[in-house]
Amino acid sequence: MSKALLEVRDLKVRYDKAVLLNGVSIDVGADELVGVVGPNGAGKSTLLRAISGLVQWERRARRGAHGDIVLEGSITFGGTTITDLAAHEICALGLVHCPERRRPFRELTVLDNLRAGAYLSRDSRETARNLEKAFTLFPRLKERRDQVAGTLSGGEQQMLATARALMYKPRLLCIDEPSLGLAPKVRNELFAAIKAIRASGIPVLLVEQEVGKVFQMADRNYILSQGRIVAQGAGKVLASDETLRASYLGM
Ligand SMILES: Nc1ncnc2c1ncn2[C@@H]1O[C@H](COP(=O)(O)OP(=O)(O)OP(=O)(O)O)[C@@H](O)[C@H]1O
Numbered sequence: 010m011s012k013a014l015l016e017v018r019d020l021k022v023r024y025d026k027a028v029l030l031n032g033v034s035i036d037v038g039a040d041e042l043v044g045v046v047g048p049n050g051a052g053k054s055t056l057l058r059a060i061s062g063l064v065q066w067e068r069r070a071r072r073g074a075h076g077d078i079v080l081e082g083s084i085t086f087g088g089t090t091i092t093d094l095a096a097h098e099i100c101a102l103g104l105v106h107c108p109e110r111r112r113p114f115r116e117l118t119v120l121d122n123l124r125a126g127a128y129l130s131r132d133s134r135e136t137a138r139n140l141e142k143a144f145t146l147f148p149r150l151k152e153r154r155d156q157v158a159g160t161l162s163g164g165e166q167q168m169l170a171t172a173r174a175l176m177y178k179p180r181l182l183c184i185d186e187p188s189l190g191l192a193p194k195v196r197n198e199l200f201a202a203i204k205a206i207r208a209s210g211i212p213v214l215l216v217e218q219e220v221g222k223v224f225q226m227a228d229r230n231y232i233l234s235q236g237r238i239v240a241q242g243a244g245k246v247l248a249s250d251e252t253l254r255a256s257y258l259g260m
């Protein structure tokens with residue numbers, strides 16, 4: 010494989026004595042949708058939080074206060090080593106993280122939430138284009154553009170979080186559990202939007218509980234369990250492995 014857009018190598022994360030990631034290596038290519046699945050507590054969110062610099066931010070914030078956070082290994086993005094960059098620097102490089110459990114600015118309207126996502130760009134025409142793109146992907150948000158975000162439904166808030174991430178002009182979008190707690194119909198709308206994002210040329214690293222859906226959508230997948238990658242490959246291949254199904258996939 011030629012050099013991937015995102016390369017994570019032998020990543021280890023410990024919170025005091027707890028080992029959250031125990032030597033994880035993954036790649037995401039520039040034209041891929043890559044899935045990460047695995048049981049609760051496997052370390053999936055921690056992996057995304059380390060990639061986007063949030064674990065390192067927490068480490069700097071709390072050093073020594075409640076035990077140390079240790080992070081080892083390397084993360085490169087577009088050839089740049091980002092392992093120790095600040096989260097906002099990583100975001101500015103185009104590696105954008107849409108975290109678990111959507112949190113819009115509750116008092117702001119949908120439109121102002123999206124504009125807040127575009128603060129890195131000084132180009133107002135580009136912001137307008139991205140806004141149009143976000144509204145094309147999520148027509149419901151367009152209908153509700155002047156509604157205060159705190160009054161959106163759970164599904165609409167997840168759409169807003171995803172749309173807001175797009176306003177940063179991602180070169181790679183990392184999405185953590187977009188379907189969490191949502192009804193099937195809304196989930197399907199979100200998954201369709203994620204496919205459309207990928208089809209528009211933005212690669213995606215997707216963490217999801219809904220294994221069947223990820224396996225359909227993703228080009229490749231990793232199964233994470235207890236802080237380690239235990240298998241990787243196409244969804245079809247992984248889903249036909251009885252041992253993996255029973256041990257890690259809850260299928
Ligand atoms: N700040 C923290 N301090 C100590 N342990 C933590 C911290 N954050 C997470 N953990 C632990 O690390 C493990 C991995 O957590 P993580 O949130 O990455 O799992 P996950 O795979 O995203 O799980 P889920 O599917 O439930 O979202 C869990 O056992 C969790 O309790």
Ligand SMILES: [Mg+2]
Binds near residue numbers: 053109185
């Ligand atoms: Mg998680």
